[in-house]
Every structure is written in structure tokens, then in C-alpha cells.
Amino acid sequence: MDAAHAQDRAGRSRLRSINRPLIARVLVIAGLLAVALFVFPSTLGADWINTFTSVAIYSTVAAGLVVLYGRVGMISLGQIAILAIGTWIATRLSFETNLPFPVLLLVTGAITCVIGVLIGLPALRLSGLYLALITLMAAGAVNVVLAQIQFPNGGGGFTARTDNPSLSGLKAVPRPSAAAGDNAYYRYTVIVCGLMFLLAVVHFASKPGRAWAAIRESEPAALAAGVNLTLYKLWAFALASFMTGVAGCLLAAQVGTPNTYNFPTQDSLSLIATALIGGIFTLWGAIVAGVFMQLLPFLFQAQWTVNPNFLLVVFGCGLLQVLLSAPGGLIDQFPKDMANLGRLIARKIPLTRQAAFGIASILALLVGIVLLVTLKSTPIVGIVVVILSPVFASLSQD
Amino acid sequence: MSSVVAFSVLGVDWEFLKPYIVLGLALGGVYALSGTGIVVLYKATGVLNLAFGAVGAAGALIAYWMVNHTSWPHWLAYTACVAFGGVVNLVYGVVFGPVFARRDALVKMMGTLALALILLGLMAWRAPAGGAFVRVLTLPSSTHYYTVFGARVNLTQILALAFAIALTLVTTLFLRYTALGTAYRAIANDREITATLGVPVRRVEASAWLGSGLVCGAAGLLLADLYTSLDYTALTFLVISSLAAALIGRLESLWLTLFGGLLVGFVQSILTPYASVTAYRAATPFVLSIIALLWMGRRRVVVFAPATR
Numbered sequence: 073m074d075a076a077h078a079q080d081r082a083g084r085s086r087l088r089s090i091n092r093p094l095i096a097r098v099l100v101i102a103g104l105l106a107v108a109l110f111v112f113p114s115t116l117g118a119d120w121i122n123t124f125t126s127v128a129i130y131s132t133v134a135a136g137l138v139v140l141y142g143r144v145g146m147i148s149l150g151q152i153a154i155l156a157i158g159t160w161i162a163t164r165l166s167f168e169t170n171l172p173f174p175v176l177l178l179v180t181g182a183i184t185c186v187i188g189v190l191i192g193l194p195a196l197r198l199s200g201l202y203l204a205l206i207t208l209m210a211a212g213a214v215n216v217v218l219a220q221i222q223f224p225n226g227g228g229g230f231t232a233r234t235d236n237p238s239l240s241g242l243k244a245v246p247r248p249s250a251a252a253g254d255n256a257y258y259r260y261t262v263i264v265c266g267l268m269f270l271l272a273v274v275h276f277a278s279k280p281g282r283a284w285a286a287i288r289e290s291e292p293a294a295l296a297a298g299v300n301l302t303l304y305k306l307w308a309f310a311l312a313s314f315m316t317g318v319a320g321c322l323l324a325a326q327v328g329t330p331n332t333y334n335f336p337t338q339d340s341l342s343l344i345a346t347a348l349i350g351g352i353f354t355l356w357g358a359i360v361a362g363v364f365m366q367l368l369p370f371l372f373q374a375q376w377t378v379n380p381n382f383l384l385v386v387f388g389c390g391l392l393q394v395l396l397s398a399p400g401g402l403i404d405q406f407p408k409d410m411a412n413l414g415r416l417i418a419r420k421i422p423l424t425r426q427a428a429f430g431i432a433s434i435l436a437l438l439v440g441i442v443l444l445v446t447l448k449s450t451p452i453v454g455i456v457v458v459i460l461s462p463v464f465a466s467l468s469q470d
Numbered sequence: 471m472s473s474v475v476a477f478s479v480l481g482v483d484w485e486f487l488k489p490y491i492v493l494g495l496a497l498g499g500v501y502a503l504s505g506t507g508i509v510v511l512y513k514a515t516g517v518l519n520l521a522f523g524a525v526g527a528a529g530a531l532i533a534y535w536m537v538n539h540t541s542w543p544h545w546l547a548y549t550a551c552v553a554f555g556g557v558v559n560l561v562y563g564v565v566f567g568p569v570f571a572r573r574d575a576l577v578k579m580m581g582t583l584a585l586a587l588i589l590l591g592l593m594a595w596r597a598p599a600g601g602a603f604v605r606v607l608t609l610p611s612s613t614h615y616y617t618v619f620g621a622r623v624n625l626t627q628i629l630a631l632a633f634a635i636a637l638t639l640v641t642t643l644f645l646r647y648t649a650l651g652t653a654y655r656a657i658a659n660d661r662e663i664t665a666t667l668g669v670p671v672r673r674v675e676a677s678a679w680l681g682s683g684l685v686c687g688a689a690g691l692l693l694a695d696l697y698t699s700l701d702y703t704a705l706t707f708l709v710i711s712s713l714a715a716a717l718i719g720r721l722e723s724l725w726l727t728l729f730g731g732l733l734v735g736f737v738q739s740i741l742t743p744y745a746s747v748t749a750y751r752a753a754t755p756f757v758l759s760i761i762a763l764l765w766m767g768r769r770r771v772v773v774f775a776p777a778t779r
Contacts, residue, residue, distance in 0.1 A: 147576060194760075197767035201518060201575040205713065206763045212710050213756035220749045337707055341587055348580070381598075384591030391584035395577055396569055451595070459588070462566070469569045 108262050113255040123370040125258045125326055128265040131362030132319040134347045135272055135355055136312035142352040143276065144308045145288035146195050147204045150211030152340040154191070154313055156218055158184040158320020159330045163224045166245045166324070167232050173248035173325070177264065180321040181314040188313020189306050196302055199291075211340055223330045244328030261322050268315045269355055280307055338384065339365075345391040351401025360403055376445050385455055386441060392462035393433055396469055409434050429468030436461040489621030490739045496627030498715075498735020499634035500692045501755075504708075505715030505727040506637050507685035510645075512721050514654045514678035515567060517578045519559075521585035523709030525683065526690020527702040528589050529554040531597050533691060534607045534700055544610065548691060555687025556680050558589075563679025568672055571661065586706060593702045605700040612695055630692050637685065638728045654678060711738075714755035717762040734758055 112124060133155050140146045162180040165171065171179065194206050224232035251260035275281055283304040286294035295301055324330050346364040351357025364387070369380040390402075398405035413431050415421045440458030447453050504522055512518050529551035536547035562585055570578045597605075611625035618628075645651035653674045656664040665671045693708060694700045711734055718730025734755050741751035 194764060194767065198763060201579060202763055202767060204576055204579065205518075205717065206760055209710065209714075209756040209759040209763070212707070213753045213760070216750060216753040216756070219752075337703060338587070338590055341583055341590075344580070345584065345587055379595055381591050381594035384587050384594065386591075388584040388587030388589075388591065391587065392566065392581055395573075395580055395584070396566075455592070462584070466565055466569045 105262070105266060109259050113258060118254050119370070119374060121254050121258045122326075123367055125254075125261045125322075126366040127359075127362040128258075128261045129319045129323050129326065129362075130343070130365045131359045132265045132268045132322075133316050133343065134350065134358035134361035134365075135269055136316045136319075137344070137347045137361075138352055138355055138358050139272055139275070139284075139308055139312045139315070141347075142354070142357075143281065143284040143288065144305065146192075146199070146305065146308065147344075148192075148207040148312070149204050149340055149344055150191065150207035150214070151312070151316055152335055152343055153211035153214040154184060154188055154316045155320045155323065156332075156335045157187055157214060158317035159324045159334070160218065160223055160320075161317070162321035162324035163245050163330055164232055167224050167243075173246070177318050177321050181317040184317025184320065185310050185314040188316070189310050192306060192309030192313075195305055195309065208340075215335075215337065218332055218335075222332060225329065245324040245330070247325045257326065261326070264318065264322060268318055269358075272311070272315065272355060275311060280304060280311075284308060342384070342387055345387040349387065349390040349394050349402055351403035353400055354403060357401045357403045360401070372445070378445055378448060379451070382444050382451060382455065386437070386444075386458055389440075389458050389461045390437055393437060393465040396462065396465040397430055397433060406434065426468050429464045433461050433464035433468060436464055487740050487743070488619045490742055491736060492618055492621035492623055493627070494736040494739025495732055496623060496630050496735070497696060497739060498732035499627075499631035500689055500696060500731075501711050501715045501734050502634040502728045502731025503630065503637060503685060503692070504689040504712030505719065505731045506634070506641060506724055507682040507689065508709075508712060508716045509719055509721055509724060509727050510641060510654075511678055511682035512716070513658045515563070515571075515578075515657075515675050516575055517567070517570070517582060518575065518713075518716075518721070519582045519682065519686075520579055520709060520713075521562075521582040521589065522682075522686050522689075522712060523706040524586040524589040524593075524702075525555050525558050525686045526693065527700075527705035528558070528593055528690075529687040530607055530690045530694035530700055530705065531593060531605075531702060534605050534694070535597075537607065548609070551691045552684055552687035555685070555690060556683040558585075559683025559686060560676060560680045563683075564672075564676050567675050567679065571675075590702070590706060597702065599701060599703065607691075607694045607700050609691070609695045626692065626695050630696065633688070633692075634728060634731065638724050642724050650674065650677065710759070711755035714759040714762070717759050717766070720762075720766060730758075730762075 108124070113121060116124075133151055136151055136154075137148065140148050158180055161183050162176060165176060165179060169176075191207065191210050195203050198206060221231040222233045225234060247257050248260060251257045276284075283294070283299045286297060286299050287301060287304060291301060323334070327334060342365055343361070346361040347358065350360030350364060368383055368386075372378045372380040372383060394401055394405075409431055412421070412427055416423060416427065416431070421427070436457055440454050440456075440461065442454075443457055444451055444454030504526075508519055508522055532554055533547040533551035536542055536550060537544055562582075566581055570581055609626050611629055614625040615622055616625070616628070617623075645654055653664070653669050656667070656669060657671060657674060661671060689712070690705060693705055697704065697708075712731070714734050715727050715731035718733065719725075719727030737758065738751050738754040741747050741754065
């Protein structure tokens with residue numbers, strides 16, 4: 073009786089100890105969602121809202137990478153190509169049919185999912201470097217084909233592309249009737265992307281998530297434990313492609329008439345860089361990646377009139393910094409570094425070479441960005457400081 | 471384009487394709503050249519350099535600037551391009567090579583991706599592309615024309631092919647018969663043991679970075695000329711065509727890399743006259759790479775490797 077009672081109490085306290093952070097987390101997420109859904113649209117201008125729509129879309133794409141690389145350890149350098157495929161399919165379907173938007177989202181996601189699984193098939197045999205290369209090559213091939221067939225603009229045939237689109241035939245991908253305005257479409261996008269994140273969380277917390285973790289740590293061990301490698305690897309590609317396809321459909325309706333210049337070639341590099349900088353092992357990192365990839369260029373170009381190409385330098389240096397000293401990305405490392413800085417200032421820990429250079433590295437990145445934005449006439453100062461960041465990171469390792 | 475109907479009963483009309491073959495081999499020579507640079511660096515350091523194209527493009531832009539905006543002799547500009555490739559690669563290799571040395575090949579490759587991003591950003595800042603402004607960098611050798619098998623080729627194209635074959639030969643002999651070459655092969659086998667045997671591993675690796683960087687600058691210069699316009703984005707991503715060559719060589723064999731480079735150039739070029747596929751011929755390196763990668767992975771079922779660190 074007593075034992076059962078103790079067990080019961082232990083069980084309840086375990087339940088509480090699990091639930092308290094969970095409740096806190098849910099509250100934080102609910103708070104952020106409330107700000108994103110209600111505060112942003114009522115306080116920010118149209119250009120900001122459009123940017124935040126892109127942030128949500130690219131966060132979802134980055135979340136696909138979190139599934140593939142962070143959870144299963146399979147790298148894909150072709151996610152932007154999958155996004156472009158999703159956008160193309162959504163545009164093509166919207167010319168052919170009058171599907172209601174939620175159905176269009178699902179159908180686009182499903183078709184992209186099939187294509188993504190096909191691209192993911194080599195992952196059954198290849199890993200690491202070779203998988204990265206084959207996805208890069210597949211993305212390159214998709215780019216060549218897309219540059220040729222272009223996005224549908226009301227023509228006939230399979231590609232629905234014509235060189236002389238009639239003005240009556242040129243219709244934009246329709247947004248959902250309830251969310252035609254920019255603010256409403258922004259809210260719609262945030263909710264759909266939130267659902268995609270939820271889908272990923274549900275996967276992580278259930279059987280596929282455990283199987284993926286086993287595969288990531290050791291394939292032979294996972295196989296020995298009875299994990300179906302083929303099924304779960306392809307499942308990860310299916311999930312990531314579905315999420316990316318849905319994001320592509322949202323992108324198609326956001327821009328209305330998508331074009332190849334919505335997908336510049338260096339975006340595939342920027343995506344993997346920002347995803348790793350943000351933090352590839354958690355979905356929070358995916359949100360940071362979306363912010364880096366879409367909000368920063370907007371801030372640089374439209375708000376601060378700084379050449380947005382400097383961001384490529386920042387992303388490159390940030391990527392090196394993260395690879396060298398912060399595998400968990402900013403979302404993991406930044407709080408640790410700041411806490412270390414605090415302890416160093418309070419003299420609670422001795423100043424080692426490693427700690428000093430580690431903190432100098434992340435500070436150089438931040439100070440460099442600030443210098444780029446403030447010293448507009450001499451950007452070279454900011455660039456030099458930014459480039460010092462990975463050098464410091466390298467010195468902190470050696 | 472009535473002559474496009476080139477298929478005869480026995481197969482392809484090779485007479486008609488001759489000029490395209492010659493041009494394809496010239497381009498393939500540059501792919502092979504870059505491919506050799508990539509393979510040697512990969513063998514010596516385990517780094518698959520994706521910044522190869524970006525470094526070459528940046529060097530070519532510097533040469534372009536020196537030719538058009540200074541009164542310095544042109545040979546100095548071309549030397550600067552090649553030297554720039556060597557210096558950038560050497561600095562990257564010395565600063566970041568040792569800290570990446572024990573990491574996974576994938577992580578090493580990501581590091582060079584970062585270098586490519588940095589160079590892309592700097593090039594977009596100093597030499598913005600777009601508009602009606604097109605940069606053209608013509609080497610002096612491009613004004614000498616010869617007729618080979620009915621195709622009009624210039625000296626640059628011949629030099630590209632000759633240089634590729636010469637580099638493959640010299641590198642093979644170098645790896646086989648010199649002390650430094652032996653050190654490369656030893657490091658490729660086992661870096662730690664090589665270090666224990668007293669080989670100055672870091673200096674040997676630095677020399678590999680320098681050598682591959684010089685090839686990189688030369689390839690950038692040749693490609694900037696062969697591709698009619700100096701578009702740094704295109705040049706940066708042309709590394710992919712060279713990767714196809716390196717992958718056909720299984721990142722190992724220099725002669726297969728040479729063959730791979732020529733094959734990519736050849737296939738891409740002979741597709742030009744066929745109207746139905748000509749627009750898609752740029753996909754050749756990707757398709758060939760995918761085939762090569764699938765072939766390399768055909769026997770692997772379970773990967774006995776630790777998680778990527």
C-alpha cells in the first residue's frame with residue numbers, strides 16, 4: 073500500500089517535472105504566435121508584413137532541413153529546388169483547376185512529397201558527402217529545366233508557358249478568398265506554417281522521431297534494433313518535401329506570378345548556411361534561419377540602405393564560425409556565450425584562450441554587422457571585422 | 471536547321487558533329503583541369519573544395535580590372551589572377567585546414583561552401599553584375615585561329631586541352647616519384663601516422679592548398695575567356711561541371727578525372743545542334759554526376775560511420 077502510494081507520488085512528480093517546462097514552452101509559443109498574428113499586422117506596414125510572410129515560408133523550408141539533417145543526419149543541398157518545384161506545381165495546378173486553396177496546399181504538398189522521395193532514393197545508398205553532392209546535382213538539374221520551361225503564365229500544354237501571354241490569360245495564383253489582403257494572407261501563412269511545425273513536432277515526439285534519432289547515431293545499431301532504415305529514411309524525405317511543397321504553394325500565392333528570379337542560384341547555399349547558423353537541431357533554429365534569410369536582407373536593403381550582398385559575407389563567416397565552434401548554432405551557442413561572458417566579467421571563471429577567442433568570435437560577427445550598418449561609407453571596416461569572426465573561432469579551437 | 475537531321479541508319483552523323491566535338495574537348499579540358507585541382511586537394515587533405523569556381527571567378531575579375539582600368543602590362547594581370555587563386559586557397563588552408571582536419575568530409579566541404587559565400591558577397595559588392603554591362607576578358611591567345619577537323623578553334627581552346635593533359639601527366643609523375651608526392655599519398659592514407667613518421671603534415675597540406683589554388687586561378691582565367699562573358703555567378707557554379715569530372719574519377723584517379731572532364735565537355739557540346747535537347751545540355755554535368763554517384767554507391771547498404779561531427 074505504502075509502496076504503491078510512493079510510486080504514485082513519484083509518478084505524479086515525474087509528470088509535473090515533465091509538464092512544467094512543457095507548459096512554459098507552450099505559453100512562450102502561444103505568446104509568440106499571438107504577437108505574430110495580432111501585434112505585427114496592426115503595427116507594421118505592408119512591406120514588413122510581406123517580409124514576415126516570407127520569413128514564415130522560408131522557416132518552414134529550413135524546418136525541412138531540420139528534419140533531414142538535424143534529426144536523421146541526411147544532408148540535402150537541394151531544398152530550394154524542391155521549394156521551386158512546389159511553387160511550380162502550385163502555379164500549374166491553379167491554372168488548370170479551381171481547387172479551394174487548402175486543397176491546393178495539400179495536393180501540392182503531396183505531389184512535391186512524391187518528387188522529394190524520388191530525389192531522396194539515393195540516400196538509401198549514399199550518405200554524408202556523397203548525399204550532399206547528389207542533392208546539389210539534382211538541384212542543379214532542376215534549375216536547368218526550370219530556366220527552360222519557366223513558370224506557367226497561361227499558355228498551353230504541359231508547361232502552360234507562352235512567350236506572349238494574353239492579358240486575360242495572365243492570372244495570378246489566387247489566394248484563399250478569406251485571406252486575399254496582405255495582412256490576412258500573412259496570418260493565413262503563419263497559421264499554415266505553424267501547422268507544418270506542429271506536424272514536425274508530432275513526428276519528433278513519436279515513433280518516427282525515435283527511429284530517426286537511432287539512424288542518426290548509428291545505422292548498424294538502428295538496423296540491429298529492428299528499425300526499418302528504408303522506410304524511415306524515405307519517410308523523412310517525404311515529410312521534409314511535403315513541408316517544403318506546402319511552403320512553395322504559399323510562396324506561389326504570395327507573389328501571384330512566380331518567376332525563376334524568385335529562386336536565385338545562391339539561395340541554396342544561403343539556406344544551408346542560415347539553417348546551420350540558426351541551429352540545425354531544433355525547430356527554433358529554423359525560425360532563426362527564416363529571419364536571417366528574409367528579414368535581414370529586407371532590413372539591409374529597404375530600411376538601412378546597406379548593400380544586401382554583404383549578408384553573403386556575413387552568412388559565410390557565420391557558417392564557418394558555427395562549423396568550428398558551435399555545432400548547435402546560434403540558438404544553442406549564443407546564450408552559452410553570453411553566460412560565459414557574464415561569468416568572465418564577474419571573474420567567476422578564469423580567462424582561458426579558448427573562452428576568450430570563442431566569445432571574441434561571436435562578438436566580432438555582431439559588431440561587424442553593426443559596423444556594416446552604421447559605417448555605410450566605409451563598409452570595408454565592417455567586412456574585416458566580420459571576417460575576423462571565423463579566424464577567432466579557428467584560434468579558439470587550436 | 472535542316473542539317474539538324476543528323477541521324478543516319480547506322481547511328482550518328484559524325485562528320486556533321488566534328489566541330490562540336492573539337493569545341494567540346496576544349497571546354498572539357500578546362501573541366502578536367504579544375505577536376506584535377508579538386509581531386510589532388512581532396513586526396514591530400516580530404517577537403518572537397520566547392521569554392522573552386524568562386525576563387526577562380528574572383529581572380530578573373532581582378533585580372534579584368536587590371537586589364538581595363540590600369541596601364542599595367544597584361545601578363546601581369548593574368549599572373550595576378552593565377553596568384554590570387556593560390557594566395558586565397560593558401561590562406562584558407564593555413565587558417566582553417568588544421569582545425570577542420572579531424573572533422574567529417576561533409577563538414578570540411580561546408581567550410582569551403584562558406585568561403586564561396588564570402589567571395590560571392592565580395593564580388594557582388596565590388597563588381598555588381600546585371601544590366602547592359604557585360605564584362606569580357608579575352609586572352610591574347612584567343613585571337614590566333616586554327617582549323618582543326620573543319621572546326622575553327624583558337625589557341626586558348628587548344629591550350630586548355632593541352633594544359634589539362636600536361637597537368638594530369640605531371641601530377642601523376644609528381645605523386646609517384648617525388649618526396650612531397652609520397653607525403654601527399656601518405657597523408658591521404660592516414661594523417662596521424664604520417665605525422666608520427668616526422669612528415670610536417672601542416673606544411674605538406676599547405677602546399678596542396680597552394681597548388682590547387684594556382685590551378686584554380688588558371689581555370690578561372692581560361693573559363694572567363696571560353697565562356698565569352700565574365701559572369702561571376704555562372705563561373706562560381708561552374709565548379710559543378712568540374713565536380714562531375716572529379717566524381718567520374720571517383721575523387722581518386724587523375725586519368726579518369728581527365729576522361730570525365732573531356733566526357734562532360736564532349737556530351738554537352740554534341741547536344742548543341744539537336745533542337746529538342748539543346749536547351750537542356752547545361753544539365754549534362756549534373757546528370758553525369760548523378761550517374762557517377764549512383765554507380766559509386768551501388769554496393770553500399772549499411773553505412774558503418776559515426777554520426778557527422
